[in-house]
Amino acid sequence: xxxxxxxxxxxxxSPSALSRPDGMxxxxxxWGSDQRAxxxxxxxxxxxxxxxxxxxxxxxxxLLSYMTxxxxxxxxWPNPSEVxxxxxxxxPIPLILIAIMxxxxxxxxxxxxxxxxxxxxxxxKTTAILMIxxxxxxxxxxxxxxxxxxxxxxxxxxxxxxxxMGAAQFGSTFFMITGFHxxxxxxxxxxxxxxARKVWRGDFDRAVPGFFTSRKGNxxxxxxxGLYWHFVDLVWxxxxxxxxxx
Amino acid sequence: MVDAAxxxxxxxxPAEVEEVELYHPKSWITKYVFSQDAKVIAIQYxxxxxxxxxxxxxxxxxxxxQLGFPETFSFIEAEDYYQFITMHGMxxxxxxxxxxFLGGFGNYLIPLMLGARDMVFPYVNMLSYWVYLLxxxxxxxxxxxxxxxxxxxxxxxxxxxxLSGTPGSDGGIILMLVSLALFIVGFTMGGLNYVVTxxxxxxxxxxxxxxxxxxxxxxxxTVLALLAFPALFVGAVMMTLDRILGTSFFxxxxxxxGEQMEYGGGSPILFQHLFWFFGHPEVYxxxxxxxxxxxxxxxxxxxxxxxxxxxxxxxxxIIGALSFIVWAHHMYVSGMNPWFGFFFATTxxxxxxxxxxxxxxxxxxxxxxxxxxxxxxxxxxxxxxAFVNGGITGLFLGNVxxxxxxxxxxxxxxHFHMVMGVAPILVIxxxxxxxxxxxTGRMLNVPMGHFHFWVTxxxxxxxxxxxxxxxxxxxxxxxxxMGDTSFIPDSAQDLNAxxxxxxxxxxxxxxxxxxxIGWSMVKGKKSGPNPWRATTLEWQTPETPPxxxxxxxxxxxxxxxxxxYGLPGAKEDFVPQNLPPDxxxxxxxxxxxxxxxxxxx
Ligand code: HEM
Ligand SMILES: [Cu+2]
Numbered sequence: 001x002x003x004x005x006x007x008x009x010x011x012x013x014s015p016s017a018l019s020r021p022d023g024m025x026x027x028x029x030x031w032g033s034d035q036r037a038x039x040x041x042x043x044x045x046x047x048x049x050x051x052x053x054x055x056x057x058x059x060x061x062x063l064l065s066y067m068t069x070x071x072x073x074x075x076x077w078p079n080p081s082e083v084x085x086x087x088x089x090x091x092p093i094p095l096i097l098i099a100i101m102x103x104x105x106x107x108x109x110x111x112x113x114x115x116x117x118x119x120x121x122x123x124x125k126t127t128a129i130l131m132i133x134x135x136x137x138x139x140x141x142x143x144x145x146x147x148x149x150x151x152x153x154x155x156x157x158x159x160x161x162x163x164x165m166g167a168a169q170f171g172s173t174f175f176m177i178t179g180f181h182x183x184x185x186x187x188x189x190x191x192x193x194x195x196a197r198k199v200w201r202g203d204f205d206r207a208v209p210g211f212f213t214s215r216k217g218n219x220x221x222x223x224x225x226g227l228y229w230h231f232v233d234l235v236w237x238x239x240x241x242x243x244x245x246x
Numbered sequence: 247m248v249d250a251a252x253x254x255x256x257x258x259x260p261a262e263v264e265e266v267e268l269y270h271p272k273s274w275i276t277k278y279v280f281s282q283d284a285k286v287i288a289i290q291y292x293x294x295x296x297x298x299x300x301x302x303x304x305x306x307x308x309x310x311x312q313l314g315f316p317e318t319f320s321f322i323e324a325e326d327y328y329q330f331i332t333m334h335g336m337x338x339x340x341x342x343x344x345x346x347f348l349g350g351f352g353n354y355l356i357p358l359m360l361g362a363r364d365m366v367f368p369y370v371n372m373l374s375y376w377v378y379l380l381x382x383x384x385x386x387x388x389x390x391x392x393x394x395x396x397x398x399x400x401x402x403x404x405x406x407x408x409l410s411g412t413p414g415s416d417g418g419i420i421l422m423l424v425s426l427a428l429f430i431v432g433f434t435m436g437g438l439n440y441v442v443t444x445x446x447x448x449x450x451x452x453x454x455x456x457x458x459x460x461x462x463x464x465x466x467x468t469v470l471a472l473l474a475f476p477a478l479f480v481g482a483v484m485m486t487l488d489r490i491l492g493t494s495f496f497x498x499x500x501x502x503x504g505e506q507m508e509y510g511g512g513s514p515i516l517f518q519h520l521f522w523f524f525g526h527p528e529v530y531x532x533x534x535x536x537x538x539x540x541x542x543x544x545x546x547x548x549x550x551x552x553x554x555x556x557x558x559x560x561x562x563x564i565i566g567a568l569s570f571i572v573w574a575h576h577m578y579v580s581g582m583n584p585w586f587g588f589f590f591a592t593t594x595x596x597x598x599x600x601x602x603x604x605x606x607x608x609x610x611x612x613x614x615x616x617x618x619x620x621x622x623x624x625x626x627x628x629x630x631x632a633f634v635n636g637g638i639t640g641l642f643l644g645n646v647x648x649x650x651x652x653x654x655x656x657x658x659x660x661h662f663h664m665v666m667g668v669a670p671i672l673v674i675x676x677x678x679x680x681x682x683x684x685x686t687g688r689m690l691n692v693p694m695g696h697f698h699f700w701v702t703x704x705x706x707x708x709x710x711x712x713x714x715x716x717x718x719x720x721x722x723x724x725x726x727x728m729g730d731t732s733f734i735p736d737s738a739q740d741l742n743a744x745x746x747x748x749x750x751x752x753x754x755x756x757x758x759x760x761x762x763i764g765w766s767m768v769k770g771k772k773s774g775p776n777p778w779r780a781t782t783l784e785w786q787t788p789e790t791p792p793x794x795x796x797x798x799x800x801x802x803x804x805x806x807x808x809x810x811y812g813l814p815g816a817k818e819d820f821v822p823q824n825l826p827p828d829x830x831x832x833x834x835x836x837x838x839x840x841x842x843x844x845x846x847x
Contacts, residue, residue, distance in 0.1 A: 032454045034804070035262050037445040043366040047442045050472065054434060057476035061523075065480060065516055069495055073511030161492040161508065169511055172493035176484070213369040214269050 048224045052231045059235050062180065063242055066173040078165035080244050083156065084148075098244050101144050102236065105185075108137030109233045112226045119199070119222035127222060128200040134229065135192035138185050145182050149175070174243065181239055184232045188225075195225050258451040258803050268795050269368055280376075282368035283794060284353040287375050289685070291349030294375075298382050299342035303753055305334040314746025316727045316739075324726040325413040328397030331724060332414075333389075335400030336422070339528060340429060341382055343670055347535040348433070348471065349378060351677060352440050352464045354685070358784035359458050361449025361802045361824075363795045365439040374439070377432030384425040391417035399724060401525070404496035404517050405509075408489040411502070420489060423482040430475045430482075440468045449783075451804030455559065456823070458782050458808040459552065462559050463538020466566040467531045473570070474527035481520035488512070518580055522573035529666050530569045534562055536673040537604055540626045542808070543676050544608055546780045547623035548615035549819055551809035554607045561600035561607075568597045578649045587646040594644035598637070605634060616812070620778070621695040625676030628703040629669050636665025639714065654724070657717025660710045668706040675702070675759070682763070683777045687790045688770030694762040698755055705752035712741045781822050782808045 021029055031037050038046055070077060081094035088096075115130035152158040152171075160175050162168040198204060198217060207216040271277035281287060309330050312322045322330075353371070357364050365371045388395040397413030398406060406412050407419055414422075444457075444465045457465075484495040488509075496517045497509035545552045552558060574582065574590040608630055617623065639661040643649045652658060675698070682690050720733050728734055776785040788798040802824035810821035817832045 034259060034451050034453045034456075035446075035448050037454065039262070041446065043442055043446050046446050047367065047438050050441055051434070051438055054438075054472040054476060057473050058480060061477050061480035061520060065484060065495065065520070068513050068516045069511070072513035072516070073494075075511055160487065161494070167511060168494055172487065172491075172495060176487060176493075180483075213367070215367075215369070216267070 042220050044220055044224050048227045062177050063238060066177060069169040069173060073167040073169050075167040077167050078170050083165060084244060095244055097144060097148055101141055102240055104137050105141050105233050105236050108134045109230050112229045116223045116226045119219040124199055124202055128196045131192050131196035135189045138189040142182055142185050145178060177239060181235060188229055188232055191225060195221055261450055268363055280372060282372045284357050284365045284371060287371055288350050288353035290375050291345055291353060294379055294382055295342050295345040295350060298337055302334045302337035302342060305330040307750055307753055310746040310749040314743040325397060327726040329395050329413050332397050332399055333395050343532045345378060346674060347532060348464065348468055349436055351535060355460055356440055356443050356464065358792060358796055359461050359782050360452055361783050361804060362443060362447045366442045366447050367439055370435045371439045374432050374436030377428055381425045381428035381432060384421050384428060388418045388421035391421065394418055396422045401521060404485060404514050405500055409502055420486060423486045426482045427479055430479045433471060433475060437468045437472050449801045449804060456804060456807045459541035459558055460538040462562050463534040466562050467534040470527045470566050470569060471531045474524045477520045478524035481517055515580060518577050522576045525576060526573040527569045530565060532666050532670050536670040537562060539677045540629050540673050543622045543626040543680055544611050545809050546778050547620050548612055548617045549811045550611055550615035551811055553610040555809060557603055558607055561603050564600045565597060568593060572597060575644055578646050579653045591644055591646050598641055601637060621699060622676040622680035624699050625672050629672040632664055632672060633669040636661055636669055640665060652717060654722055655717040656713045656721045656723055659723050660713035660717060663710050683773035684784055685791055686767055687773055688766050689773045689777060690766045690770060691762050694758055698759045701755035702752060705748050708748040709745050712745050716741060779820050781810055781820050783823055786822050786824055
């Protein structure tokens with residue numbers, strides 16, 4: 001092959017060829033078409049979606065394993081609403097801390113969604129502030145989780161290998177799964193701060209190349225960050241349901 | 247129905263995205279060491295994988311020496327044998343085959359065959375290799391810790407994997423689990439790149455249904471890996487916790503050396519499910535790229551379009567999907583509910599249908615084709631034979647009643663070596679003979695190649711066919727020594743000795759191949775850009791080996807599928823995917839309207 005054929009561009013498209021068919025045929029035609037299977041989806045966003053799919057499998061395996069060992073152990077399972085109760089003025093309130101944590105995390109999804117919206121409006125300041133608020137919500141979530149862990153470990157004597165209340169798997173699955181989720185939140189918080197800083201400085205308005213990747217940044221990154229954050233949030237809902245309510 | 251708009255004659259849609267600026271290396275280090283160029287990363291992956299694969303090869307020699315000549319080699323103790331088995335199996339399956347097919351061939355071929363300048367996120371792609379290298383180093387480190395590497399078998403079944411009676415239960419098992427977790431992290435970074443590049447970064451005109459089957463195979467295998475590795479990751483995390491913190495995820499109440507252990511209440515079967523939910527798709531992670539590559543090798547070297555392209559694509563997709571619902575056929579002897587056995591046997595046998603379709607299509611492609619017995623073609627043909635052999639024994643083992651007596655015998659060893667050992671390795675060899683000219687600009691030496699081919703192909707058969715028979719006799723798998731049994735005749739030992747000798751010969755023949763790779767790099771015949779006269783884009787690059795950015799000034803535009811061979815009236819017997827339609831026909835030849843078009847099925 002000679003170089004010239006490489007650089008040849010295609011003939012101008014006829015209008016009829018450009019119009020995409022409707023319905024199912026159109027759907028299939030889009031998918032099968034050249035260049036991109038998901039039209040108007042940037043690379044980073046596609047990558048995040050696929051990563052989240054893979055991560056979903058990780059969390060599913062964790063949660064299914066939790067259910068399996070909960071059924072395989074012969075020792076009775078501790079009652080979550082007692083274990084996770086907090087006393088205010090001598091009165092134990094079941095699940096109060098978790099309720100607050102869940103509320104905070106869900107609110108942070110709200111601020112994140114707003115950050116994405118303001119990002120696309122090129123409102124640099126508001127976006128950055130909202131992202132920092134999201135990150136602070138996330139950090140306080142992790143902080144409360146640390147508090148809860150401390151309470152379980154120090155006050156109640158729960159250990160990964162055993163606890164005074166019942167089945168040893170209670171502690172092991174709890175620390176493992178909430179730990180893995182908390183790790184996700186922490187990573188998210190760190191990246192929220194990093195991206196917020198870039199937004200604040202206006203890196204995305206001036207398309208400043210990234211320090212490591214030397215790829216020019218843009219506001220899509222805020223949205224990708226948002227996808228991750230909502231996912232971590234959604235996972236929490238499942239953890240909450242099967243750990244605290246079952 | 248699919249290509250209503252897109253396949254209209256000569257029409258190529260305009261570019262949808264502007265080109266992304268490439269990262270340009272500034273120093274020798276960023277060009278060849280911490281390189282972000284997929285081609286360099288591919289070569290790094292390949293060399294690392296082959297290096298660690300050689301370790302696994304040497305381990306197989308040691309095992310064969312012990313099996314063939316028991317009580318001869320005092321340096322091989324029973325414990326060593328288990329460690330050899332485990333490391334051999336794990337390295338071969340994960341660190342060699344998975345890494346080489348996806349990290350090696352995936353990185354090299356995806357951007358080139360799709361007309362992209364690089365992977366979508368080169369930086370992440372680079373990290374992928376370095377994390378993989380770290381995983382390999384951790385694995386190697388386990389040979390040197392006190393107690394040595396783990397001897398739990400590549401399946402790592404608990405409880406025995408972490409109990410002190412098993413060799414390597416001190417540090418070996420921990421390093422193995424950590425290394426696996428690292429491998430998965432590294433692979434995910436690469437895998438996301440491969441998938442997104444295939445989905446979102448193809449060149450103009452490269453529709454999904456024009457992609458070479460190699461890409462389809464690698465793409466689907468990567469999708470499987472991204473969904474299957476999580477199960478192994480979770481299993482590895484939980485077993486590490488069991489081993490280090492004394493949790494009981496997989497550990498039931500258990501007595502060791504007369505003492506009740508602290509463990510209790512866990513589920514060993516849970517690990518088996520997690521492992522095989524990964525383990526079965528893993529077979530296809532290795533097999534699908536091999537399927538894809540072999541389709542292309544056959545088509546190019548038989549100068550004929552692949553038979554039933556569309557069916558081939560769908561077969562790959564269907565096999566990939568089905569491979570997630572068959573995993574428990576590895577657990578027929580775990581005491582599961584017979585109805586489960588029935589379900590998994592059925593799904594297992596159903597996979598045979600798309601698989602058989604692929605084999606028929608390869609054979610039908612060859613039917614009355616202009617077969618050139620080049621080295622890649624020889625390996626491709628050998629693959630078909632080996633794969634059919636392994637596939638048929640798979641049908642036996644898929645049935646519960648047949649599997650139960652054969653389970654954990656040499657028959658199983660023979661089966662999986664045929665289907666996921668010999669067959670994919672033959673494809674790897676074929677692929678290296680095929681693409682080496684593109685990577686280096688030189689051809690591999692042919693006489694050396696013939697020697698390598700015949701010894702490897704006939705040798706593999708001489709090794710693994712007798713093992714089927716030994717399996718029928720009841721020779722168990724994972725046994726250091728048979729000892730005296732009433733049911734195994736003495737002649738079985740002679741067969742074992744024979745197999746061991748051949749295994750050494752086959753192993754040594756690989757040195758010729760390695761020598762050939764090095765020698766041809768300097769002394770090989772110059773290949774030119776397209777020695778096989780192939781149609782796919784990687785052969786149409788302006789430079790050989792392809793330069794940074796792959797395609798020079800402008801990206802190629804694709805007008806047809808990858809299998810336009812032997813068109814009547816065309817100038818050449820192959821029409822490259824990017825040759826503009828008005829240049830296809832010979833002088834004076836009649837313009838057929840849509841020459842080289844893909845037949846609508
Ligand atoms: C020259 C080539 C090879 C020879 C001579 C060889 C030999 C062996 C031997 C002797 C065993 C142990 C059998 C037993 O006692 O149970 C074994 C196990 C195994 N081999 Fe190979 N092998 C070869 C290549 C491969 C390849 C290419 C693969 C890649 C899939 C592979 C994967 C395995 C696996 C997964 C096991 C099972 C390990 C276990 O039981 O935990 N082998 N091989
Ligand atoms: Cu299987």
